[in-house]
Amino acid sequence: MIIVSDLEIQFGKKSLFQDMNLKFMPGNCYGIIGANGAGKSTFLRILSGDLDPTRGNVIFGSGERISVLRQDHFAFDEFSVINTVMQGHEELWKVMHEKDAIYSKTEFTEEDGIKAAELEESFANMDGWNAESDAASLLSGLGIAEEYHHTLMSNMSGKQKVKILLAQALFGKPDNLLLDEPTNNLDLETIVWLENYLSNVDNTVLVVSHDRHFLDTVCTHTVDIDFGKAKQFAGNYSFWYESSQLALRQAQNKNKKAEEKKKELQEFIARFSANASKSKQTTSRKKMIEKLDIEEILPSTRRYPGIIFTIEREIGNQVLEVRNLSQKVEEKTLFSDVNFYLNKEDKVAFLSRDPRAMTSLFEILTNNERPLTGDFTWGVTTSSSYLPLDNSAFFDTDMTLIDWLGQYSQDTTETFLRGFLGKMLFSGEDVYKKVKVLSGGEKMRCMIARMMMSTSNVLILDSPVNHLDLESIQAFNNTLVNFKGVILISSHDQEFIQTTCNRIIELTPKGIVDKQIPLDEYLSSEKIKEQLDEMYR
Numbered sequence: 059m060i061i062v063s064d065l066e067i068q069f070g071k072k073s074l075f076q077d078m079n080l081k082f083m084p085g086n087c088y089g090i091i092g093a094n095g096a097g098k099s100t101f102l103r104i105l106s107g108d109l110d111p112t113r114g115n116v117i118f119g120s121g122e123r124i125s126v127l128r129q130d131h132f133a134f135d136e137f138s139v140i141n142t143v144m145q146g147h148e149e150l151w152k153v154m155h156e157k158d159a160i161y162s163k164t165e166f167t168e169e170d171g172i173k174a175a176e177l178e179e180s181f182a183n184m185d186g187w188n189a190e191s192d193a194a195s196l197l198s199g200l201g202i203a204e205e206y207h208h209t210l211m212s213n214m215s216g217k218q219k220v221k222i223l224l225a226q227a228l229f230g231k232p233d234n235l236l237l238d239e240p241t242n243n244l245d246l247e248t249i250v251w252l253e254n255y256l257s258n259v260d261n262t263v264l265v266v267s268h269d270r271h272f273l274d275t276v277c278t279h280t281v282d283i284d285f286g287k288a289k290q291f292a293g294n295y296s297f298w299y300e301s302s303q304l305a306l307r308q309a310q311n312k313n314k315k316a317e318e319k320k321k322e323l324q325e326f327i328a329r330f331s332a333n334a335s336k337s338k339q340t341t342s343r344k345k346m347i348e349k350l351d352i353e354e355i356l357p358s359t360r361r362y363p364g365i366i367f368t369i370e371r372e373i374g375n376q377v378l379e380v381r382n383l384s385q386k387v388e389e390k391t392l393f394s395d396v397n398f399y400l401n402k403e404d405k406v407a408f409l410s411r412d413p414r415a416m417t418s419l420f421e422i423l424t425n426n427e428r429p430l431t432g433d434f435t436w437g438v439t440t441s442s443s444y445l446p447l448d449n450s451a452f453f454d455t456d457m458t459l460i461d462w463l464g465q466y467s468q469d470t471t472e473t474f475l476r477g478f479l480g481k482m483l484f485s486g487e488d489v490y491k492k493v494k495v496l497s498g499g500e501k502m503r504c505m506i507a508r509m510m511m512s513t514s515n516v517l518i519l520d521s522p523v524n525h526l527d528l529e530s531i532q533a534f535n536n537t538l539v540n541f542k543g544v545i546l547i548s549s550h551d552q553e554f555i556q557t558t559c560n561r562i563i564e565l566t567p568k569g570i571v572d573k574q575i576p577l578d579e580y581l582s583s584e585k586i587k588e589q590l591d592e593m594y595r
């Protein structure tokens with residue numbers, strides 16, 4: 059249980075949110091939603107004690123444990139995988155360590171004996187005897203095979219570390235679990251595993267996410283951070299979305315009487331409850347009919363960034379030729395025998411059962427990585443702009459937003475840069491913020507602005523929707539559909555691919571499958587699936 063009272067956080071003069079009064083109860087899963095930069099991550103950092111609020115306080119149920127999904131991929135490099143997971147329960151980890159220290163002493167005093175007995179007792183109370191097997195079964199559930207459990211973290215790939223850190227957060231069933239965008243960088247299979255896991259836990263879970271499907275599957279409640287306030291609703295993301303849309307329509311229609319509006323709202327809730335009758339939260343949602351006041355639901359203030367890609371030079375017929383490319387990591391073949399031409403109308407989605415394959419291909423095509431075999435040639439009329447999966451290096455600086463963007467612009471006058479930043483939803487004092495404090499989604503908006511400035515005719519996009527809020531995803535999506543150049547993209551967002559791409563290339567250890575069809579057709583073809591099963595074997 060978590061109780062938040064009168065919470066306020068200020069950065070400089072600006073208050074991010076204030077008067078926050080919320081209660082989070084066991085058995086519920088709360089989806090924390092809000093636009094990029096609304097303050098979701100900041101809120102979780104306050105709850106975990108990472109950051110002090112300007113005002114107000116946070117109380118946990120007595121003796122309760124809190125656990126946080128960590129984002130730092132290098133923090134546990136010198137530990138084995140299994141020990142990293144067990145450190146998720148700090149108290150238990152400490153006792154295990156102290157115990158080991160005593161038993162490894164050459165001389166064992168009477169005092170040591172008493173201390174050891176105490177430690178053994180708290181060890182047993184925390185279910186210490188099952189710790190290792192619990193950690194192992196979490197790892198295996200997440201697809202980290204047993205042969206890796208005693209490997210050092212430094213030898214694991216980024217994708218594997220994401221899963222291990224997730225196991226660490228879940229380890230020992232913490233009373234309060236905080237997850238900030240847990241589905242970023244997870245493959246579909248693991249997302250489904252996490253959905254099942256979260257649907258069956260009876261502790262208090264808070265999850266920040268922009269993934270609508272994930273939110274709808276796991277959340278019983280929604281907390282919307284908007285207008286510098288946080289509002290809690292019973293119901294999942296779709297419920298929040300539909301009801302805020304209704305509120306918007308009603309706000310625009312001033313002629314309707316309050317009574318009529320109330321009736322409309324009740325009907326909406328009844329309909330929604332009926333449709334979602336499978337959900338464990340139906341009863342509490344029904345209770346809302348009495349409680350919910352139309353005045354309480356505000357139309358959202360989410361805004362769409364202006365994403366427009368202009369092309370300086372029209373692309374010729376020769377775009378890209380790839381010959382016999384292959385790559386391996388850690389003895390595993392990511393892809394081999396990759397041969398293709400790109401045409402000037404191509405918008406290609408790259409797929410693979412190992413997501414590292416796409417990142418590696420893009421790094422090769424942008425000369426950041428060397429292939430094991432093969433080569434490629436870009437056409438003379440092409441100029442490419444790359445959105446890499448990992449953008450952290452770009453923001454490891456003390457620069458302000460306006461200076462940062464100036465690096466990539468021909469025109470470095472403040473008026474021009476401000477205009478550009480305005481389109482990316484940064485205005486007023488925001489432009490003097492240091493780029494390193496930006497939220498995940500704000501950083502993505504900066505990276506997109508950088509791409510817009512390059513006026514290239516080829517876009518290479520590795521996981522472009524990671525971190526972005528739904529409004530930004532939509533704006534980005536619409537722009538790509540109308541883009542007059544060539545696109546190479548990798549994304550787990552099927553809708554994004556479906557609407558943008560006209561060609562699919564799947565990279566396998568035994569060559570490629572290359573089809574000029576939309577994604578849904580590709581995925582539903584039995585013939586292609588059979589062929590792929592053979593190629594991944």
Ligand SMILES: Nc1ncnc2c1ncn2[C@@H]1O[C@H](COP(=O)(O)OP(=O)(O)OP(=O)(O)O)[C@@H](O)[C@H]1O
Pocket residue numbers: 069070074092093094095096097098099100101491495496497498499500525527
């Ligand atoms: N130390 C700081 N100084 C000034 N502003 C800050 C600082 N830390 C964060 N901010 C700003 O506070 C706002 C909220 O950031 P936060 O990371 O909480 O957003 P978020 O809701 O998690 O967004 P996203 O969906 O993009 O992850 C952002 O505009 C960010 O730039």
Ligand SMILES: [Mg+2]
Pocket residue numbers: 098099100238497498499
């Ligand atoms: Mg965030």
